[in-house]
Amino acid sequence: MNNILNCPHCGKLFVKRIRKCCDTCFYEEEQQYDKVYRYIRKSENRNATIVDVSEATMVSENKIIYFIHQGRIRVKGYPNFTYPCDGCQNPIKDGRLCAPCKNKLKSELSIEDFISRKQEETLPYYHTDDN
């Protein structure tokens, strides 16, 4: 029996196999990833900020952060490349949380709980309609 789902990105119906979104969005995301990856691996872009990367690649900052969270883009060694901590929005360069939030997290249930609680306190979740 087919497993029909709505794509979380565009809402289109698709058959769930390995991917969690439809083919169109999957390929679009792969292209975006490719652009970001190619841009930041050039040595002349070592000092780029996330805004520079977003403007040069036309990929939204949220999408770039998403790739970082997935571990597909690594920004260690990029001195100016920071993105907001999921807990407090302070700039970080690694993982999803800054050091103070990580320390606080030790007493919490899970990183996902911690982040969703923090997001309710501070900002709405990432916009998804900006690409």
Ligand SMILES: [Zn+2]
């Ligand atoms: Zn889609």
Ligand SMILES: [Zn+2]
């Ligand atoms: Zn933090």
